[in-house]
Amino acid sequence: xxxxxxxxxxxxxxxxxxxxxxxxxxxxxxxxxxxxxxxxxxxxxxxxxxxxxxxxxxxxxxxxxxxxxxxxxxxxxxxxxxxxxxxxxxxxxxxxxxxxxxxxxxxxxxxxxxxxxxxxxxxxxxxxxxxxxxxxxxxxxxxxxxxxxxxxxxxxxxxxxxxxxxxxxxxxxxxxxxxxxxxxxxxxxxxxxxxxxxxxxxxxxxxxxxxxxxxxxxxxxxxxxxxxxxxxxxxxxxxxxxxxxxxxxxxxxxxxxxxxxxxxxxxxxxxxxxxxxxxxxxxxxxxxxxxxxxxxxxxxxxxxxxxxxxxxxxxxxxxxxxxxxxxxxxxxxxxxxxxxxxxxxxxxxxxxxxxxxxxxxxxxxxxxxxxxxxxxxxxxxxxxxxxxxxxxxxxxxxxxxxxxxxxxxxxxxxxxxxxxxxxxxxxxxxxxxxxxxxxxxxxxxxxxxxxxxxxxxxxxxxxxxxxxxxxxxxxxxxxxxxxxxxxxx
Amino acid sequence: xxxxxxxxxxxxxxxxxxxxxxxxxxxxxxxxxxxxxxxxxxxxxxxxxxxxxxxxxxxxxxxxxxxxxxxxxxxxxxxxxxxxxxxxxxxxxxxxxxxxxxxxxxxxxxxxxxxxxxxxxxxxxxxxxxxxxxxxxxxxxxxxxxxxxxxxxxxxxxxxxxxxxxxxxxxxxxxxxxxxxxxxxxxxxxxxxxxxxxxxxxxxxxxxxxxxxxxxxxxxxxxxxxxxxxxxxxxxxxxxxxxxxxxxx
Numbered sequence: 001x002x003x004x005x006x007x008x009x010x011x012x013x014x015x016x017x018x019x020x021x022x023x024x025x026x027x028x029x030x031x032x033x034x035x036x037x038x039x040x041x042x043x044x045x046x047x048x049x050x051x052x053x054x055x056x057x058x059x060x061x062x063x064x065x066x067x068x069x070x071x072x073x074x075x076x077x078x079x080x081x082x083x084x085x086x087x088x089x090x091x092x093x094x095x096x097x098x099x100x101x102x103x104x105x106x107x108x109x110x111x112x113x114x115x116x117x118x119x120x121x122x123x124x125x126x127x128x129x130x131x132x133x134x135x136x137x138x139x140x141x142x143x144x145x146x147x148x149x150x151x152x153x154x155x156x157x158x159x160x161x162x163x164x165x166x167x168x169x170x171x172x173x174x175x176x177x178x179x180x181x182x183x184x185x186x187x188x189x190x191x192x193x194x195x196x197x198x199x200x201x202x203x204x205x206x207x208x209x210x211x212x213x214x215x216x217x218x219x220x221x222x223x224x225x226x227x228x229x230x231x232x233x234x235x236x237x238x239x240x241x242x243x244x245x246x247x248x249x250x251x252x253x254x255x256x257x258x259x260x261x262x263x264x265x266x267x268x269x270x271x272x273x274x275x276x277x278x279x280x281x282x283x284x285x286x287x288x289x290x291x292x293x294x295x296x297x298x299x300x301x302x303x304x305x306x307x308x309x310x311x312x313x314x315x316x317x318x319x320x321x322x323x324x325x326x327x328x329x330x331x332x333x334x335x336x337x338x339x340x341x342x343x344x345x346x347x348x349x350x351x352x353x354x355x356x357x358x359x360x361x362x363x364x365x366x367x368x369x370x371x372x373x374x375x376x377x378x379x380x381x382x383x384x385x386x387x388x389x390x391x392x393x394x395x396x397x398x399x400x401x402x403x404x405x406x407x408x409x410x411x412x413x414x415x416x417x418x419x420x421x422x423x424x425x426x427x428x429x430x431x432x433x434x435x436x437x438x439x440x441x442x443x444x445x446x447x448x449x450x451x452x453x454x455x456x457x458x459x460x461x462x463x464x465x466x467x468x469x470x471x472x473x474x475x476x477x478x479x480x481x482x483x484x485x486x487x488x489x
Numbered sequence: 490x491x492x493x494x495x496x497x498x499x500x501x502x503x504x505x506x507x508x509x510x511x512x513x514x515x516x517x518x519x520x521x522x523x524x525x526x527x528x529x530x531x532x533x534x535x536x537x538x539x540x541x542x543x544x545x546x547x548x549x550x551x552x553x554x555x556x557x558x559x560x561x562x563x564x565x566x567x568x569x570x571x572x573x574x575x576x577x578x579x580x581x582x583x584x585x586x587x588x589x590x591x592x593x594x595x596x597x598x599x600x601x602x603x604x605x606x607x608x609x610x611x612x613x614x615x616x617x618x619x620x621x622x623x624x625x626x627x628x629x630x631x632x633x634x635x636x637x638x639x640x641x642x643x644x645x646x647x648x649x650x651x652x653x654x655x656x657x658x659x660x661x662x663x664x665x666x667x668x669x670x671x672x673x674x675x676x677x678x679x680x681x682x683x684x685x686x687x688x689x690x691x692x693x694x695x696x697x698x699x700x701x702x703x704x705x706x707x708x709x710x711x712x713x714x715x716x717x718x719x720x721x722x723x724x725x726x727x728x729x730x731x732x733x734x735x736x737x738x
Contacts, residue, residue: 435577437577438579440540440561441573441576441577442579442587442591443538444537444538444561444564444565444573445562445565445591445651446562446566446591446592446598447562447590447591447594448562449562451590455579456579458582459579459581459582460581461581462581462582
């Protein structure tokens, strides 16, 4: 039997049930009734103690959502979602908002510990990690804790849950919320606007370089519960922040919906680096269960010479529908998108980016690496457009696909729009297969077929891994190996 | 010592080797010559364990161990090395990283400790210097964008570091200019050792001026049809393979 065939069989044989974050936590939960109507929207808003304008904003979104249809243009297939068979709010029972970690349910702390996410500042300082990372931990519908808040406040940085921001800094939220992803942007974003329950809020004042990495860990725990988080990051003039999000979920037989919205705003000379390691439960090897990850992420380079950089490592979810984008409004602004999307088993990925060049001398760079194995389908969909005033804009796109085995698919769908004669587009795309000869060559030097596959895959994704913050690059590399091999790591 | 006895091999139902028998002793450099299609490359692939080839009969023993029972990577760990005629490119994997992964995998299979990174890098740099391989090449993706000569040098570098006890050179002279041929040959000669044996596969006598063999074997129709000393190569250069094409038929 050929070496490639063996590797394919090994990959096939992986019990995706080995998903190591698949455990669930038993907790007393405060849940809204099943389904969605105006009363549920009111209930969510009331639970959060939101101001009246926020409730109106949500109700407006809900009413508009009722008139909208689910998008069907993506290359993914799934049974119709019954939006009335989902719980829109689930929160672990807690006495008001916990002020210290000691007030947080130990079962929740234990969950994050199992996920390898330290929440106690002294533990972080004691140094498992080489550098400090402030964490906002979101469990089902609520944020349970945010670390290093005091230290960040000294620098003037606001890092808290969006619910808290609505109470403490309502003027900031009101000024920016929905200005990048409008309420009616698309079906899932509108649903999110109506029912979002929590998420992170970050505000970096003028001239401040955020003193540490910020990160949010999202965990879906409850059965049949949708997770709708909303993240808003504002970087004022000349500021910088690096932000990372991670996501996991228990292994469940039914599909769960995750429809998040992320909005980023950079003013003059500001920079946001946003990294994602997405590892939602992908379903089992026959495609049963798993998360539907329908996410809208967009950044607005509002100021001159500002920069937004998206880096994503996508290994989880049954279905991914996600296009982190940049609106390059400020003259000289820059957008970047670095992506590794790994699909195995029956996973379906339709992901990519949009770079909308509005301002003069704007530049963008897209590096996408898709790896398909098993019976999965992996699509890159990207749009680059140069508007009338985007004089001297430049885009570089490189989009590579790697196939493992002969039952998976890789697809590339680039859209380009040019309304300015000085615009320059570059597009490179390759599709390759790990060849038997490559595997044999590695094997002749002593690597077994699994190690050889991992080595070739790591070489393939290297350009993107280098973009991740150091601590997470190693983690991401391991995750890719696990997703493809099951036995490595 | 490598012993091949009565080896019959086919690929996709086409018979390539027909009862080949050959012994190469420790310390010996054996040259295999023969016309196109005589089965020389097949022989090297079968010894190294390339999938796709079906061994119908016979055995291959490396120091008494039947290598046909081992997978390719286990054969490598047992001390078999094949310098490829067309070395493969591994994009994004620096030569240094590749070598380290290979070295440590072999050690793991043999139950040995991993080599310390500092010692390893030192050894690689020293070996690269000897072969005239610039340091920056070690940081580039393995064989990506390398010239034919650079690829062959890189094969010899890997051979030097992995320190195998049985080396197969599959048409290492193809695509080399005379200067590169000298460098590569010197690299091979430096590795000659009483405990190490070589099987040098070539079309031309030219290579054997630089890597002087102890024995020369002529292959035709999947068999060794004539064996002799190094003078046999000179003889072949003069007469060509015409006689041998009919000999085994």
